[in-house]
Amino acid sequence: MTVERFYITTPIYYVNARPHLGHAHTTILADAMARFNRLMGREVHFLTGTDEHGDKIVKAAQAAGKSPQEYCDEISGIFKTLWPELDISNNQFIRTTDPEHKRLVQKALQQVYDSGDIYFGEYGGHYCFGCERFYTEKELVDGLCPDHKTKPEYIAEKNYFFRMKKYQAWLLEHIKANPEFIRPEQYRAEVVALLESGELEDLCISRPKSRLDWGVELPFDTDYVAYVWFDALLNYLTALGWPDGQKMRDFWPGANHLIAKDILKPHAVFWPTMLKAMGLEPFQHLNVHGYWLVKDTKMSKSLGNVVEPLSLKDKYGLSGFRYFLLREVTFGYDSSFSEESFCGRFNSDLANDLGNLFSRSLAMTHKYFGGSIPQAGLGGPDEEELQLMAREACLNYQRLFGRFQTAKALDALWELVRGLNKYIDTQAPWSLHKEN
Ligand code: MSP
Numbered sequence: 001m002t003v004e005r006f007y008i009t010t011p012i013y014y015v016n017a018r019p020h021l022g023h024a025h026t027t028i029l030a031d032a033m034a035r036f037n038r039l040m041g042r043e044v045h046f047l048t049g050t051d052e053h054g055d056k057i058v059k060a061a062q063a064a065g066k067s068p069q070e071y072c073d074e075i076s077g078i079f080k081t082l083w084p085e086l087d088i089s090n091n092q093f094i095r096t097t098d099p100e101h102k103r104l105v106q107k108a109l110q111q112v113y114d115s116g117d118i119y120f121g122e123y124g125g126h127y128c129f130g131c132e133r134f135y136t137e138k139e140l141v142d143g144l145c146p147d148h149k150t151k152p153e154y155i156a157e158k159n160y161f162f163r164m165k166k167y168q169a170w171l172l173e174h175i176k177a178n179p180e181f182i183r184p185e186q187y188r189a190e191v192v193a194l195l196e197s198g199e200l201e202d203l204c205i206s207r208p209k210s211r212l213d214w215g216v217e218l219p220f221d222t223d224y225v226a227y228v229w230f231d232a233l234l235n236y237l238t239a240l241g242w243p244d245g246q247k248m249r250d251f252w253p254g255a256n257h258l259i260a261k262d263i264l265k266p267h268a269v270f271w272p273t274m275l276k277a278m279g280l281e282p283f284q285h286l287n288v289h290g291y292w293l294v295k296d297t298k299m300s301k302s303l304g305n306v307v308e309p310l311s312l313k314d315k316y317g318l319s320g321f322r323y324f325l326l327r328e329v330t331f332g333y334d335s336s337f338s339e340e341s342f343c344g345r346f347n348s349d350l351a352n353d354l355g356n357l358f359s360r361s362l363a364m365t366h367k368y369f370g371g372s373i374p375q376a377g378l379g380g381p382d383e384e385e386l387q388l389m390a391r392e393a394c395l396n397y398q399r400l401f402g403r404f405q406t407a408k409a410l411d412a413l414w415e416l417v418r419g420l421n422k423y424i425d426t427q428a429p430w431s432l433h434k435e436n
Contacts, residue, residue, distance in 0.1 A: 003042070011259050018301075044091070047090065050080075051235075052068075053214055054215065055214075057071070105216045163202055164270065184331060237252070368429065
């Protein structure tokens with residue numbers, strides 16, 4: 001019998017900020033997927049880690065009065081120690097400053113360079129330091145970066161470019177032939193629209209050391225380091241021991257990336273074209289979720305409105321916290337965070353529905369049966385209906401959860417919880433007991 005395998009990744013998080021609820025959400029969702037797939041009998045590899053090169057890390061280190069390496073060690077360590085506290089069951093934690101990762105990034109660069117898909121040229125563009133990328137005129141909103149709402153700097157310099165344009169037609173075709181390659185649908189449609197709206201530009205994949213030297217040196221030109229995204233995306237492969245590690249053979253065919261919509265373009269456009277240029281099959285699914293908002297604005301360190309995951313966990317307990325994140329977010333859509341909505345969910349679903357079901361069942365087992373579970377009685381139509389409901393809840397739960405629709409999956413399960421409460425209300429065991 002062949003074992004099915006599932007490879008789940010989170011984005012590797014930048015170390016310029018401490019983890020907040022947004023990072024915790026993605027990682028808890030990935031963890032839930034890893035656990036679900038293990039329960040379904042699949043062999044799972046679950047990867048997370050930190051993205052440590054580039055301008056903004058250097059700037060953050062300077063602001064903290066530390067060397068980049070010292071600074072990265074510190075913040076990466078905070079991420080690494082947070083995850084066990086949130087019960088994250090990752091198999092691996094990768095850092096882009098790991099020597100093995102850097103060696104394999106150089107190997108990949110050399111391979112793509114040798115195949116002719118990297119060339120030297122000159123480019124001028126609007127550079128956002130927050131995103132660490134060039135924007136075209138068309139992509140800016142009122143002249144500002146759409147994400148950071150800051151004015152990008154115009155930079156012109158000689159650099160290396162990846163022939164991304166060459167793979168545009170292939171990518172479009174692949175997305176059209178595989179409707180769930182990018183899911184849910186609205187993000188697939190967004191990427192299709194982008195690819196159909198005009199020619200892609202080739203991707204600038206280097207930074208001159210004169211401007212930035214905190215990165216992976218290009219193996220074919222020591223005056224340059226790799227663009228942070230080219231280095232970072234490769235983590236999904238270097239972690240598996242690309243090109244010929246056993247894990248690569250086992251897990252790459254079942255690769256599922258999980259991200260939020262902020263990094264859709266690098267994952268949906270840069271990454272598959274890079275893989276194609278390297279002669280590899282694309283990942284299986286790119287799974288995209290929305291943002292956590294606070295008063296209609298994205299939660300982010302630069303906007304200063306972050307919620308600390310640990311304080312919520314400490315106040316409400318880990319299971320309740322994890323439940324909230326999986327239940328409150330409709331996959332692909334934004335959600336607004338407020339402590340009131342958290343409490344509301346906690347009280348209605350966990351305390352009332354589930355808690356009530358448990359405490360009544362246990363209390364009655366004690367009161368009427370001396371604490372041991374009685375033999376099941378002969379079932380009538382009510383019990384048959386309940387069994388049917390249980391079977392359906394289970395099937396729906398499995399179908400939806402496996403496709404990242406955790407809110408709908410939990411809702412399907414709660415139909416059963418509510419159905420059981422209703423069954424107790426209508427059967428009224430307390431009167432049955434009185435009547436013997
Ligand atoms: N380093 C890159 C990713 C490279 S992956 C090859 C990066 N890092 S990040 O630290 O900015 O993390 C972005 C990710 O964090 C999002 O895609 C999402 O998973 C999570 N989130 C950060 N803020 C979030 C919200 N406000 N809401 C939901 N998720 C959030 O981008």
